[in-house]
Structures are given as structure tokens and as C-alpha cells.
Amino acid sequence: MLARRGRDGEDVATDDVRWGLLMARAQDGDKAAYRELLLEVTPYLHAMARRALAANEVEDAVQDILLSLHVIRHTYDPARPFKPWLATIAQRRLVDHLRRSARRLAREKPLADEAALAPAEAATQDDRALAVRAVRDAVATLPMRQKEALLLLRFRELSLDDAARASGRSAGSLKVALHRALATLRRAMLRV
Structure with a gap:
């Protein structure tokens, strides 16, 4: 060849x-x-x-x-x-x-100079404050059982067994309440 x-x-x-x-x-x-x-x-x-x-x-x-x-x-x-x-x-x-x-x-966006970043940081802080306020308002509207499950399992980060002992409720009941609370919060955040 x-x-x-x-x-x-x-x-x-x-x-x-x-x-x-x-x-x-x-x-x-x-x-x-x-x-x-x-x-x-x-x-x-x-x-x-x-x-x-x-x-x-x-x-x-x-x-x-x-x-x-x-x-x-x-x-x-x-x-x-x-x-x-x-x-x-x-x-x-x-x-x-x-x-x-x-x-x-x-x-990706190129980094701008520091003068241009300052307003963006302020806007971000304002956005965060609004988001925190919206989450607080949405949590306040939850039924007590869902609010309790959210507090124990997500904010205090207790295990399911510890949260069940602290609340006097079953682990299954807490899981259902947490699931419903998170679904309600997701829907509320999508409206914001």
C-alpha cells in the first residue's frame, strides 16, 4: 500500500x-x-x-x-x-x-469595576430583605401543625425522632406536615 x-x-x-x-x-x-x-x-x-x-x-x-x-x-x-x-x-x-x-x-458576565458593583450589592441586600420578609409572611400563614414541623425539622434541625418526642406527635405525622408546609411555601414564593 x-x-x-x-x-x-x-x-x-x-x-x-x-x-x-x-x-x-x-x-x-x-x-x-x-x-x-x-x-x-x-x-x-x-x-x-x-x-x-x-x-x-x-x-x-x-x-x-x-x-x-x-x-x-x-x-x-x-x-x-x-x-x-x-x-x-x-x-x-x-x-x-x-x-x-x-x-x-x-x-457568565464580566466583572465590572468596583463603582458599578456597589449599587448591585445594595440591590442584592434589598432583594434579600424582601425575600426574608416574604418567607416570614408565608410561614405565618401556615397552620400550626405545619409551622411546628417546619420549626423543629428545618429551623432547629432536629432528627425526626427527636422532633416527634419534642412535639408529642408521630414521625409520620411530622413528615406529612413538613411536606405540606414546604409545598405551601413553594407556591407562596412563586407568587412573589
Whole structure:
């Protein structure tokens, strides 16, 4: 078989055949062949990732590709070329990585200077005060049994047995009351 040179200057046909043989041996349980395959494909994967991603993201992306390769290695058909199979896996993982990065960047906001943070902190404190007031008002509207279960189990953080002894009620009764109290509070907070 004649070998041709790839974009990175490597011997494409030789790599493809060699890597395919190593993967076939790895599928048969040859750990040394699998280790050798991973060592040989890693520079190729690094080159692919460097073309698609920022330098600080390359290593994570390569590890993600190698993990995917490990998980789906049983799907490789030794009768087919290895390199296109690997490249497809790598490209899909790189696209996934780019999508995750884009979502993360869309959620994150750059820090502003300190002058701009001061009003935000004040607004946050006002929001907290309003939220605390809303929770207090919602707890005040609860029936006494639910309020007692909430106080003992959530605010005092007593165990169910200790709360049952302290209230003179059964553990089951306390659990039901707490569940109802939390559901009522959730509904009240959604209206705020």
C-alpha cells in the first residue's frame, strides 16, 4: 500500500492501518496495544483540537475525546479505516466542547469595576430583605401543625425522632406536615 502525506506531514495510510490493527488487538483484550494506540493518537488529537479551540481548552477537549474513544471502542469495525472513525469522534466531541463553551460564556458576565458593583450589592441586600420578609409572611400563614414541623425539622434541625418526642406527635405525622408546609411555601414564593 502506498502511503501519502497528510496535512500534518504524517504518513496517513500507515497510521490508519497501524492504528486499526492496534485497535483490533485492543478489542481482543491486548492492553499493551491499547496503551500504544492511545499514545500514538494523542498528538493527532492535539493537532485537531488546536485547530478548533483556544489553547487553554485543548487539553480538556483531548481528554474528552480519549474518554469517548474508550467508551465506544467496541463499535470500531476492524474491516473499516480507523482514522476516519477516530476523526468523526474527535470532531463531534470538539463541536460539543464548543457548544459548552458558548453556553458558559453566554451565562457568565464580566466583572465590572468596583463603582458599578456597589449599587448591585445594595440591590442584592434589598432583594434579600424582601425575600426574608416574604418567607416570614408565608410561614405565618401556615397552620400550626405545619409551622411546628417546619420549626423543629428545618429551623432547629432536629432528627425526626427527636422532633416527634419534642412535639408529642408521630414521625409520620411530622413528615406529612413538613411536606405540606414546604409545598405551601413553594407556591407562596412563586407568587412573589
